[in-house]
Amino acid sequence: MSILINNETKLVVQGITGKEGAFHTQQMEAYGTQVVAGVTPGKGGQKDDNGIPIFNTVANAVSATDANASVIFVPPTFAADACLEAIDAGINLIVCITEGIPTMDMVPVKEALDNSHTRMIGPNCPGIITPGECKIGIMPDFIHKPHGNVGVISRSGTLTYEAVHQLTEQGIGQSTCIGIGGDPIIGTTFIDLLSLFKDDSQTDGVVMIGEIGGSAEEDAAQWIQNNNFDKSVVAFIAGQTAPPGRRMGHAGAIIAGGKGTASDKIESLRNAGITVCDSPADIGKTMANSLQSKLTT
Amino acid sequence: MKIHEYQGKELFRNAGIPVPNGFPAFSVEEAVEVYKKLETNKVVVKAQIHAGGRGKGGGVKLAIGSEEVQKYADDIFGMNLITHQTGPDGKCVQRLLIEEASDIARELYAGIVLDRSSGKFVFMVSSEGGVEIEKVATGSPERIMKEWIEPNKDLRPFQARKLAFALGLSGVQIKHAVKTFLSLWKFFKSYDCSLMEINPLVVTNSDEIIALDSKINFDDNALYRHKNIQEMRDLSEEEPSEVEADSFNLNYIKLDGNVGCMVNGAGLAMGTMDIIKLYGGEPANFLDVGGIANAETVAHGFKIILSDPNVKSILINIFGGIVRCDRVAQGVIDALAHMEVTIPVVIRLEGTNAIEARNLLKDAEHNFIVANSLADAAAKAVKATGEKI
Numbered sequence: 001m002s003i004l005i006n007n008e009t010k011l012v013v014q015g016i017t018g019k020e021g022a023f024h025t026q027q028m029e030a031y032g033t034q035v036v037a038g039v040t041p042g043k044g045g046q047k048d049d050n051g052i053p054i055f056n057t058v059a060n061a062v063s064a065t066d067a068n069a070s071v072i073f074v075p076p077t078f079a080a081d082a083c084l085e086a087i088d089a090g091i092n093l094i095v096c097i098t099e100g101i102p103t104m105d106m107v108p109v110k111e112a113l114d115n116s117h118t119r120m121i122g123p124n125c126p127g128i129i130t131p132g133e134c135k136i137g138i139m140p141d142f143i144h145k146p147h148g149n150v151g152v153i154s155r156s157g158t159l160t161y162e163a164v165h166q167l168t169e170q171g172i173g174q175s176t177c178i179g180i181g182g183d184p185i186i187g188t189t190f191i192d193l194l195s196l197f198k199d200d201s202q203t204d205g206v207v208m209i210g211e212i213g214g215s216a217e218e219d220a221a222q223w224i225q226n227n228n229f230d231k232s233v234v235a236f237i238a239g240q241t242a243p244p245g246r247r248m249g250h251a252g253a254i255i256a257g258g259k260g261t262a263s264d265k266i267e268s269l270r271n272a273g274i275t276v277c278d279s280p281a282d283i284g285k286t287m288a289n290s291l292q293s294k295l296t297t
Numbered sequence: 298m299k300i301h302e303y304q305g306k307e308l309f310r311n312a313g314i315p316v317p318n319g320f321p322a323f324s325v326e327e328a329v330e331v332y333k334k335l336e337t338n339k340v341v342v343k344a345q346i347h348a349g350g351r352g353k354g355g356g357v358k359l360a361i362g363s364e365e366v367q368k369y370a371d372d373i374f375g376m377n378l379i380t381h382q383t384g385p386d387g388k389c390v391q392r393l394l395i396e397e398a399s400d401i402a403r404e405l406y407a408g409i410v411l412d413r414s415s416g417k418f419v420f421m422v423s424s425e426g427g428v429e430i431e432k433v434a435t436g437s438p439e440r441i442m443k444e445w446i447e448p449n450k451d452l453r454p455f456q457a458r459k460l461a462f463a464l465g466l467s468g469v470q471i472k473h474a475v476k477t478f479l480s481l482w483k484f485f486k487s488y489d490c491s492l493m494e495i496n497p498l499v500v501t502n503s504d505e506i507i508a509l510d511s512k513i514n515f516d517d518n519a520l521y522r523h524k525n526i527q528e529m530r531d532l533s534e535e536e537p538s539e540v541e542a543d544s545f546n547l548n549y550i551k552l553d554g555n556v557g558c559m560v561n562g563a564g565l566a567m568g569t570m571d572i573i574k575l576y577g578g579e580p581a582n583f584l585d586v587g588g589i590a591n592a593e594t595v596a597h598g599f600k601i602i603l604s605d606p607n608v609k610s611i612l613i614n615i616f617g618g619i620v621r622c623d624r625v626a627q628g629v630i631d632a633l634a635h636m637e638v639t640i641p642v643v644i645r646l647e648g649t650n651a652i653e654a655r656n657l658l659k660d661a662e663h664n665f666i667v668a669n670s671l672a673d674a675a676a677k678a679v680k681a682t683g684e685k686i
Contacts, residue, residue: 076518102519103411104489110416111448140618140648156564158616162671165647182563185416211564214413238567241574242583245382249548249563249585251518258431279575280568281672
């Protein structure tokens, strides 16, 4: 078992003929993902270099190929519209990689998601991977260890790779790893994914990587406390040394009005009984210890 | 992106949001000229810097008559203004706003922010204007009234009315407040703002509602569709090294420590700063070189980090995914072949082609300190601040 994606997921790539889209389509296919279609308006009827059929609209792609997931590599100016198009086409899971979408454009997308059955990961994220089965995104796949029992949820990109690498070095495989994105408005939160991992029998532990800005980590801590989440949870919060009022790369990573500090988040998580690593170098080791102590008790 | 109060007020004026009569002045002489042009007795001389708390810091003065205007303009112009938002170094005042003093009956607060958990913007008002709203929010949150703006819709007149009545306004004040609230939201939306605060929004003795301040932040991701806002950027308000980094598409923020860092990815860059601190050092900067860590970007990164004289060692931390570590290593080697770097460089490369990268570094002419893990890198970089090469 895994969450959200597996070897039966059928993927359509929105923006398949762009530089990024073309490159990562090839990478995802090589990993074993079933890429069944691409969408580039005006290029419908053509095929990409790997013979994947291209359609003018997502709706056309879905009716021709039964695609149930979409990945978006569309430039920021058009990305929100691409999300709305995928929702309209009834796609189950959207993964929006695009960075730099204006917040004002994301408000209606969030609303459309709330009123549909579609789940979206991102935007501004590395994507999602169920190691050994399916990769939808841009992460380096070789650092993962397939068919494992630990899930990873993260607001970051490379810091997620760091955590996965540490888990793999400890001999711990991953069930599903999700980068939820660094923007102020995102489709899927820590809580959404924790609740999926709660029901996933394959997953025994979850790594949560948060960062400054917003209150998603505090909300997750509260949820864990309220819902008897009894799997191991290890967290790290990036930005303990970040100055207030400055946007630290990610549009969402900013301490504003005294809210969203790392220390508040760490305190909430610890109060909920979650192990929080002080050092980003200790994530793998800490999860190994936590899983071990669960076994012996 | 931030703009000055006088720029915000100009935009407000054009959008039909009432603000006091006033003009910017870029010298003491100009301040006196502006005073004469305003044809009023009482004015306020306001320092224009990108930080709040200017009044407390001595940057805002009420002046009566041109002699006082000259005196206060002279005091404030060129002063190093220190407020709780400028940091200990303060900011040099190079622009003034001279505006008509208002006849204030009440001071209110109005603001618009994003509520991340609902994904909607929220319009907030408070009867406690003129003080720090964070203090109201923690001390007496019931004094802040909120209305959420539905996606694909605007702030509705009934919502604006609810807020106006909740503020205890009455009679013609209600009409003016509703009009102003609706205009503020339209402004916020049309300019892709990320934050707006009017503190104070005042009620005058003649029942007018006037924006006495304008704090506006714009969404950087949407600036491409607002050329007129881009032109308002005041580079002198920004750290020169950050402006330079920006021109190379590098994301750099200067800090006060002595360990320079160059990292790919914002989260890992923050994590690297944190681990430096954990090992007893202080990070000198945040620098995300992004997905293209080639010789050119690395060279620009070095140049910017080294422009800070406090930096005593540099830590390069790259987790190669799509970026190949051997290419990054070659980029670092090439960059250092063309520039003189006299402080220790600790380098940690993990991920795609990490072994090839380590071999390249081992054979390189420059004497790198190669680290095997994130913890090792942090320890070595902190230790190296006391060493010469």
